[in-house]
Amino acid sequence: MSALARYPLLSPRPAGSLPASTRNDNLLVQDAAGETYVLRRYRRNPSSERMEFQLRLQQHLFRHGLPTSRVIETDGGKRFVCSGDGFWALFTFVPGTEYDFQSEGQVRQAATWLARFHVGCEGFRGAEAAGETIPDVRRWWLEGEAELVGLEAMFRDDGVDAELSYLRRWRSRLIRKWPLAALDALPRAWVHGDYHGRNVLFADDRLVGMFDFDVVHRGFRTEDVAMALFTFGRPHRHSRRIRPGTALAFLDEYVSRVGLTKLERRALPMMASLVQARTAARYAVRLRDGEDIVRAFRAHVGRMRSLPSQVASLAGRVPADRGADDHRNPDPSAAPI
Numbered sequence: 139m140s141a142l143a144r145y146p147l148l149s150p151r152p153a154g155s156l157p158a159s160t161r162n163d164n165l166l167v168q169d170a171a172g173e174t175y176v177l178r179r180y181r182r183n184p185s186s187e188r189m190e191f192q193l194r195l196q197q198h199l200f201r202h203g204l205p206t207s208r209v210i211e212t213d214g215g216k217r218f219v220c221s222g223d224g225f226w227a228l229f230t231f232v233p234g235t236e237y238d239f240q241s242e243g244q245v246r247q248a249a250t251w252l253a254r255f256h257v258g259c260e261g262f263r264g265a266e267a268a269g270e271t272i273p274d275v276r277r278w279w280l281e282g283e284a285e286l287v288g289l290e291a292m293f294r295d296d297g298v299d300a301e302l303s304y305l306r307r308w309r310s311r312l313i314r315k316w317p318l319a320a321l322d323a324l325p326r327a328w329v330h331g332d333y334h335g336r337n338v339l340f341a342d343d344r345l346v347g348m349f350d351f352d353v354v355h356r357g358f359r360t361e362d363v364a365m366a367l368f369t370f371g372r373p374h375r376h377s378r379r380i381r382p383g384t385a386l387a388f389l390d391e392y393v394s395r396v397g398l399t400k401l402e403r404r405a406l407p408m409m410a411s412l413v414q415a416r417t418a419a420r421y422a423v424r425l426r427d428g429e430d431i432v433r434a435f436r437a438h439v440g441r442m443r444s445l446p447s448q449v450a451s452l453a454g455r456v457p458a459d460r461g462a463d464d465h466r467n468p469d470p471s472a473a474p475i
Contacts, residue, residue: 141219141221145219163181179225193217193227199262232346234347237336238340243343262328266355275409278313290302292431305442325358332352371385407447414442
């Protein structure tokens with residue numbers, strides 16, 4: 139209530155919580171006019187610099203037509219509130235339903251809006267507030283040995299020696315087959331970093347909400363594409379299997395709007411494994427929230443092993459003339475904003 143008192147709402151009151159990630163607290167709020175809002179306490183990234191970056195980015199996207207919540211500023215024109223129990227931000231509430239794994243229309247909408255996110259974010263001018271829990275795939279080239287040592291120390295007595303050994307072999311192959319210069323030749327973008335069916339909302343087959351910019355970072359757009367082929371292509375949330383037809387529908391829709399270079403298509407199988415690799419710092423966040431990090435570690439390594447071959451069978455089936463190397467945007471609605 140002390141946080142709500144800083145906002146220009148008339149007699150606001152808590153109205154429940156949202157079944158969202160445990161990384162942050164998401165509370166529903168209603169005011170005397172019957173309007174509904176979401177009050178979020180940020181626990182995943184408890185940094186004022188990171189908060190400012192994320193909320194400025196979200197404001198930019200909202201102003202330029204991306205379907206996301208409007209950030210409500212405080213009476214003093216601030217984007218968030220810092221109180222004794224954390225950082226708080228207030229947003230408009232967007233009604234909708236989670237992703238339906240059986241809907242090809244929703245798959246294509248998810249691809250459409252990921253493409254528009256990548257293009258639209260290029261108009262955003264802001265310094266990223268990075269951190270050790272923010273994904274950075276280049277870390278596995280630059281600090282890979284230190285990351286492996288950190289994981290070995292964290293999981294030493296947890297019966298996952300086979301998984302730890304696999305990670306060492308994986309990293310050795312990675313830097314041998316993909317020199318850092320080849321990675322850095324991939325087109326860069328603002329990367330959502332956590333694009334899956336619980337971070338978007340739909341009304342029938344229309345995507346009406348995109349959320350959770352906690353790990354947005356400057357990276358390579360193939361990070362998001364490779365992850366989305368899995369998160370939207372699987373038959374259900376607990377599967378490691380990609381349905382080729384569903385994933386190809388996503389890939390076809392994305393490529394039709396922004397294209398993929400030949401190098402990007404070649405990189406997709408590698409990236410499918412790379413985006414599943416987690417550092418000790420990220421597992422520490424899960425541990426803080428009471429999660430079973432050994433189970434999560436096994437799941438991530440299992441995906442790293444199974445996804446590259448599945449994605450490799452897809453990448454070569456994208457029509458070459460739909461993945462031109464000149465970065466043209468055939469869809470006017472995907473023009474930079």
